[in-house]
Amino acid sequence: MGLFKRVPKIFQLLLLYFWVANLVDFAQADPPYPLCSNITNQNSSFQSNLNSLLDSLPSNASISKLYDSSTGHDPDRVYAQYMCLNYVTNDTCSTCLTLATDHIRQSCANNTEAVVWEEVCQLRYSNRSFLGQLDVSGNLGLDNKKDVSNPEQFRSIVNQTVSNLIKKAAFNKSANMYATGDASFMDAETLYALVQCTTDLNSADCNTCLQVALANLSSCCSSSRGARLLSRSCYIRYELYAFYNGETDESSASAPNQGTGKSKQSKILMIIILTITSVVLVVAVLSLFCCLSMKKGNKKRKNEISSQEVQLHSIAENQDFQGRDGLGARESGFIDLASLHAATNNFSELNMLGQGGFGPVYKGILTDGKEVAIKRLSSFSEQGTEEFTNEVLLIMKLQHKNLVRLVGFCVDGEEKLLVYEFMPNSSLDVILFDPRKRAQLDWCRRINIINGIAKGILYLHEDSRLRIIHRDLKPSNILLDNDMNPKISDFGMARIFASAEGEANTARIVGTYGYMAPEYAMEGLYSTKSDVFSFGVLLLEIITGRRNTGFQKSKNVPNLTAYAWHLWNRGNEKELMDPSLSDSFSVDEFSRYMNIGLLCVQEDAFDRPTMSSVVLMLKSETVTLPQPERPAFSVGRFTGHDSANPNDCSDNGLTISCALPR
Incomplete structure (x- = not known):
C-alpha cells in the first residue's frame, strides 16, 4: 500500500481501473462454461431420470475418461456423456465431473439439453440421443489475453x-x-x-x-x-x-522459483511503473x-x-479423408490444379459461364468425361476464403437429390476452386425471368420445382445429420438439371444449428435483399423461419414469373409479396397469373399456392409454418389452409393495374451473396 500511495492521484485511479478491468476479464475466463438449450422440461419423470444419471457419472469417471449412458423411457429418457482430457488422472477426472454435475444443475436447471465445460472435462446431456453424431454448433473459443x-x-x-x-x-x-x-x-x-x-x-x-x-x-x-x-x-x-x-x-514454465517477499514487492513496483508508462503512451498516441x-x-x-x-x-x-457417404478423396475430395487447367482449357474465356461474388465460373470436362462447373475464388475477394472453407466442410456432409453435389475442390497456393456437377439448364432466374425462355416452365414443371426446393430445405432443417440454415435462398441459387429438377446451391453463407437451438444472432448480415426475413435484415436474427420466408418469396416468384422487386418502375408498390397480399385481400389474385401459362391450371389451384406463399412471408416469424408443414400443404389438397397475416415489407400505396410487360421488372442489385456455377 505504501508503494500505491506514492503514485499520483490520477494514476492511482487509472491503475485501479485497469486492475478492476483485469479482474473482470479473469472472472469471465474461469470455468465453468455452460451452454443451455433454454427449452425446459419440468416433468417429474424427466427430472428424476436426469438427476439419477448425473449422480452416477462421477463414480464412472474414476474408471474411464469417456463414458456415455442413458436412463428412463421415452419421452422422458435422458442421454448423457462426459469426456475428460486424456492427460489427467482418473481421480482428477472424477473430481472434475463432480464439479461439472453441480454446475450443469445450477446453470441449466430443467433444460432439456445442456453442456458444460470445466478445466479438464466436459459434460453433456439431452432428451435425444446424440451418440455418434457430429455437433459443431455452439463452439466456444477462449484466448489468452496476451498476444x-x-x-x-x-x-x-x-x-x-x-x-x-x-x-x-x-x-x-x-x-x-x-x-x-x-x-x-x-x-x-x-x-x-x-x-x-x-x-x-x-x-x-x-x-x-x-x-x-x-x-x-x-x-x-x-x-x-x-x-x-x-x-x-x-x-x-x-x-x-x-x-x-x-x-x-x-x-511456472519460465520461473519455477517465485523468490522472496522483497522480490515480489519489486515486481509490484515494476508492474506499477510499467502500467503508468503504458497509460502515458496510450494518451500520447491516441491520435x-x-x-x-x-x-x-x-x-x-x-x-x-x-x-x-x-x-x-x-x-x-489427407489421403484417408472420408467425404460424404464414405466416399474417398477421389470421389469427393481434392482435385489437383493441373487437372482443372486441362478441364477448362487453361480457364479460357470461351468456357466462362458467368461472374459471381466469389469470382468467375467455368465449364470444364474432367478426364473421365464428366462435365463440371468450376467456381474459381478471386484473390481480391475478402469474404471468399471464409465462405469457401465453410462450403467445403459443410456440403460434403450433405446428400439429397435437391441439393447440388460437390464433386471436389482444389487448393494450390492462392488458387481456391470448388468443382460442382454441371447443371445444363443454368439457374432458375435465367429461365424464369426471361420472357422467351419462361415458356419452358409450364405449370407442372413449376410445381415440381417448388416441391423439390421445399424438400431440399426440409432436408437441411430436419432430416440431415446437421441442422442447417441456408440464409441465401433465391432463384440464382436454384440450379436446374436436364429434366428441370431443382438443386439448391451455394452453401457459403449457411450456418449449422444445435438440434434444440431456436434462433441465432449475427452482426454480419449476409444474403440478398428482397429474400431476407425482416428479423434477419433488421436485427441479425436468423432461424429456420428465415429460410421459410425466402422460400415463400421464391414460391410467389415461380407461380407468377415476376421478380419480388419488379414493381417499383410501374407503380408505387414495394415488392411482389406486398402486391400479392393486396390482390389476395381484394380477391383479385388472378391478376398475378403468368400469361405464358395459358389455361394449364385453374384459378383455385393458383390461389392455393399463393396462399401458401403468403403464409411463408408473414411478418412475424412465429406465424410462419415450418418446412415440414409447407411440404404437407404442397402435397395434400385436402389440408385446410389458414388465412395469412400481413407480410413483411408491405407498407405502400397501390396504384394502377399490373402489367405483364417484362420491361417493368428490374434486377435486385442489392446483394452481398455469391453466385454459384451455372
Whole structure:
C-alpha cells in the first residue's frame, strides 16, 4: 500500500481501473462454461431420470475418461456423456465431473439439453440421443489475453502443428482420437498443443470437428499466446507452456522459483511503473489509434486467410479423408490444379459461364468425361476464403437429390476452386425471368420445382445429420438439371444449428435483399423461419414469373409479396397469373399456392409454418389452409393495374451473396 500511495492521484485511479478491468476479464475466463438449450422440461419423470444419471457419472469417471449412458423411457429418457482430457488422472477426472454435475444443475436447471465445460472435462446431456453424431454448433473459443510478438509466424506454426495432430488423432487408430505435440517458436519458446475427440465419432467426423475447431480458433484468437476451442464433439488447446505435462501457467514454465517477499514487492513496483508508462503512451498516441486499429484488423484478416489455407491444405493432403457417404478423396475430395487447367482449357474465356461474388465460373470436362462447373475464388475477394472453407466442410456432409453435389475442390497456393456437377439448364432466374425462355416452365414443371426446393430445405432443417440454415435462398441459387429438377446451391453463407437451438444472432448480415426475413435484415436474427420466408418469396416468384422487386418502375408498390397480399385481400389474385401459362391450371389451384406463399412471408416469424408443414400443404389438397397475416415489407400505396410487360421488372442489385456455377 505504501508503494500505491506514492503514485499520483490520477494514476492511482487509472491503475485501479485497469486492475478492476483485469479482474473482470479473469472472472469471465474461469470455468465453468455452460451452454443451455433454454427449452425446459419440468416433468417429474424427466427430472428424476436426469438427476439419477448425473449422480452416477462421477463414480464412472474414476474408471474411464469417456463414458456415455442413458436412463428412463421415452419421452422422458435422458442421454448423457462426459469426456475428460486424456492427460489427467482418473481421480482428477472424477473430481472434475463432480464439479461439472453441480454446475450443469445450477446453470441449466430443467433444460432439456445442456453442456458444460470445466478445466479438464466436459459434460453433456439431452432428451435425444446424440451418440455418434457430429455437433459443431455452439463452439466456444477462449484466448489468452496476451498476444505474441510475431502473430503471423506464430499462427503458421500453430496451424501446422495442430493440423498434424488432427491427422494423427483422427486417422491413427492407436492414437484413440487424442494427440499432443510441441514445436519451437522463435528459438526461445516452445508451443504445446493438444487435440481430442469423443471416441463415439468415426474418423471422418473427428477430422471435420477438429478442422472446424481450428478454423474457429483462427477467427477468434489469431494473435493470442494460447487458446482453447470447446466443442460438444472435440477439443483443441495450445499454449506456450507444457500444460499437459503438469505446468499450470507460463510463470511456472519460465520461473519455477517465485523468490522472496522483497522480490515480489519489486515486481509490484515494476508492474506499477510499467502500467503508468503504458497509460502515458496510450494518451500520447491516441491520435494514431484509428490507423493502428485498421492495420491490426488487416493483419488479423490476413492471418485468418492464412489459417484457412492451411486448414484446406490439411484436408487435401489427407489421403484417408472420408467425404460424404464414405466416399474417398477421389470421389469427393481434392482435385489437383493441373487437372482443372486441362478441364477448362487453361480457364479460357470461351468456357466462362458467368461472374459471381466469389469470382468467375467455368465449364470444364474432367478426364473421365464428366462435365463440371468450376467456381474459381478471386484473390481480391475478402469474404471468399471464409465462405469457401465453410462450403467445403459443410456440403460434403450433405446428400439429397435437391441439393447440388460437390464433386471436389482444389487448393494450390492462392488458387481456391470448388468443382460442382454441371447443371445444363443454368439457374432458375435465367429461365424464369426471361420472357422467351419462361415458356419452358409450364405449370407442372413449376410445381415440381417448388416441391423439390421445399424438400431440399426440409432436408437441411430436419432430416440431415446437421441442422442447417441456408440464409441465401433465391432463384440464382436454384440450379436446374436436364429434366428441370431443382438443386439448391451455394452453401457459403449457411450456418449449422444445435438440434434444440431456436434462433441465432449475427452482426454480419449476409444474403440478398428482397429474400431476407425482416428479423434477419433488421436485427441479425436468423432461424429456420428465415429460410421459410425466402422460400415463400421464391414460391410467389415461380407461380407468377415476376421478380419480388419488379414493381417499383410501374407503380408505387414495394415488392411482389406486398402486391400479392393486396390482390389476395381484394380477391383479385388472378391478376398475378403468368400469361405464358395459358389455361394449364385453374384459378383455385393458383390461389392455393399463393396462399401458401403468403403464409411463408408473414411478418412475424412465429406465424410462419415450418418446412415440414409447407411440404404437407404442397402435397395434400385436402389440408385446410389458414388465412395469412400481413407480410413483411408491405407498407405502400397501390396504384394502377399490373402489367405483364417484362420491361417493368428490374434486377435486385442489392446483394452481398455469391453466385454459384451455372
